[in-house]
Amino acid sequence: MVDRYADALSRLLELVVVLNDDMTRHLAGTGLTVPRATLIWELQHRGPSPQRVLAEALGVSPRTITGLVDGLVETGYVTREPHPGDRRAVAVTLTAQGRAVAEAFVAGRAELGRRLFAHLPAQRFAHFDRTVAEIVTTLREETA
Amino acid sequence: MVDRYADALSRLLELVVVLNDDMTRHLAGTGLTVPRATLIWELQHRGPSPQRVLAEALGVSPRTITGLVDGLVETGYVTREPHPGDRRAVAVTLTAQGRAVAEAFVAGRAELGRRLFAHLPAQRFAHFDRTVAEIVTTLREETA
DNA sequence: TATTGTTATACTCTATAACTATA
DNA sequence: TATAGTTATAGAGTATAACAATA
Numbered sequence: 001m002v003d004r005y006a007d008a009l010s011r012l013l014e015l016v017v018v019l020n021d022d023m024t025r026h027l028a029g030t031g032l033t034v035p036r037a038t039l040i041w042e043l044q045h046r047g048p049s050p051q052r053v054l055a056e057a058l059g060v061s062p063r064t065i066t067g068l069v070d071g072l073v074e075t076g077y078v079t080r081e082p083h084p085g086d087r088r089a090v091a092v093t094l095t096a097q098g099r100a101v102a103e104a105f106v107a108g109r110a111e112l113g114r115r116l117f118a119h120l121p122a123q124r125f126a127h128f129d130r131t132v133a134e135i136v137t138t139l140r141e142e143t144a
Numbered sequence: 145m146v147d148r149y150a151d152a153l154s155r156l157l158e159l160v161v162v163l164n165d166d167m168t169r170h171l172a173g174t175g176l177t178v179p180r181a182t183l184i185w186e187l188q189h190r191g192p193s194p195q196r197v198l199a200e201a202l203g204v205s206p207r208t209i210t211g212l213v214d215g216l217v218e219t220g221y222v223t224r225e226p227h228p229g230d231r232r233a234v235a236v237t238l239t240a241q242g243r244a245v246a247e248a249f250v251a252g253r254a255e256l257g258r259r260l261f262a263h264l265p266a267q268r269f270a271h272f273d274r275t276v277a278e279i280v281t282t283l284r285e286e287t288a
Numbered sequence: 289t290a291t292t293g294t295t296a297t298a299c300t301c302t303a304t305a306a307c308t309a310t311a
Numbered sequence: 312t313a314t315a316g317t318t319a320t321a322g323a324g325t326a327t328a329a330c331a332a333t334a
Contacts, residue, residue, distance in 0.1 A: 005257030006250075008273045015276050016160045018283040035301065052315060066304055066317065071300080088310045088315040106150075113149030115146070116279050129152045129270035132159050135260050139162040143169070179324065196292060206293065208325055215323080231290040232333045 012113035020040065026108065030101055032074055035060075039068050040077060040094065044102035069143055077101065170252065174245055175219055179204075181214050181249065184238065185220060188246035192235035194227055222246065 005111060020034070025038055025096070035058070042057045045051060049057075051065045069092055072078040077098040083089035117125055151210045164178070179210070187193060193201075195209045202209070202244055213236055216222040221242040225232035238246060259267055 003254050003257065005261045006254045006272075007257075008261055008269070008276070009253055011273065011276050011280065013163070015280050016163055018287075019157070019160055020279055021287065032299070035237065060301085061303055062306080062316065063318095065318070067301070083315090086311075086315080088308095090316075102220040108267050109148050109153055110150045113151075113153040117149045117152055117280060120275065124153070124271040125273060127268040127274040129148075130153065131264065131268060131272040132152070132155050136155065136159050136162055137168050137258060143162075143165065177323070187297080194292075204324085205326060207295095209328080210294065211324070227292095230292080230334075 006124055009057040022112075029111060032077075032101070036077075037066055037101075039065075039072065040098055040102050041105060043078065043094050043098070044105075047103060048081065050086075050089040051092060052089070072098070166256075176221075176245070180212055180216055180221075183209075183216065184242055184246050185249060187222065187236060187238050187242070188249075192225060192237040194230070194233040196233070197237060198236060216242070238250075 014088060020054060022035075023034055027033065032040070038058060040084075042054060046053070046057070051062060054069075055062045055065045058068075065130050069078060069080065073080065076095060079095060080090040081093045083091045117128075120128070167178055171177065171263075174181075176184070182202060183198060186198060190197070190201070195206060195213060199206045199209045213222060215225065217224065220239055223237050224234040224241060226233045227239045240255075261272075264272070
């Protein structure tokens with residue numbers, strides 16, 4: 001092939017696919033999906049949150065959050081608690097089970113990070129990480 | 145932050161999100177979705193193909209391909225032609241409109257590749273690209 | 289018998305619009 | 312009036328299982 005930039009982009013898109021597959025596969029055992037796991041991840045960082053905040057954090061509509069929270073309530077990962085100070089709102093809250101998987105996510109991320117990066121020469125790792133960060137910035141600017 | 149590998153993985157997952165958003169946004173104008181565009185991309189590389197082959201190429205079930213092809217037929221991107229030599233099968237075939245967007249994909253990929261990579265120092269680009277390829281390989285092995 | 293694709297059915301994620309309860 | 316969340320409705324992607332046509 002002649003266009004090495006286009007080829008590199010193709011490999012990067014390939015990476016998107018395999019990373020998504022990897023997450024989905026690891027989640028399979030927990031009965032969670034990627035959007036639901038993302039919501040749990042946010043809750044662990046933010047603590048109990050109204051659904052409106054979660055909608056903005058995940059970049060989806062309030063209606064979508066209703067559905068995701070419904071599923072997580074049914075499967076025992078979160079509860080809807082009354083929001084102190086606003087009776088219209090709820091405080092979506094992790095259960096013990098929810099906190100347990102959230103901690104497993106943190107451990108799993110650390111382990112995968114080691115497996116993917118720990119063997120790399122320091123400079124190559126630094127170049128990779130810096131380039132990833134720059135690409136995110138570039139694509140973000142274009143969106144705005 | 146303490147765990148630089150976990151942090152690098154977080155940035156990489158962030159990249160997955162923004163790349164997906166970027167694709168979805170660019171596709172919006174054509175009325176296509178990412179799975180449908182992926183199918184068109186495969187058809188351009190493979191030429192007219194039975195649905196069975198497309199199911200394997202995309203890693204989805206035959207039923208899912210039926211739905212994707214239905215949508216692409218409705219919107220004028222492909223047709224179902226009789227398969228020469230097997231009357232059970234169809235030959236999913238790009239229309240002129242389908243070939244036109246497929247060519248636009250090629251051009252768009254080249255342009256985005258340039259915008260993301262052309263400004264990088266040669267060694268950094270090489271390190272990035274090589275690392276992406278290695279990660280894909282690592283994750284692929286684990287799947288098998 | 290085995291394979292190709294469809295129909296039947298179901299679940300998840302996604303959205304917009306109308307509505308309820310509260311601020 | 313404005314905001315938080317739900318109900319109603321709809322469409323896309325995904326899957327399994329049963330089935331028809333053909334190999």
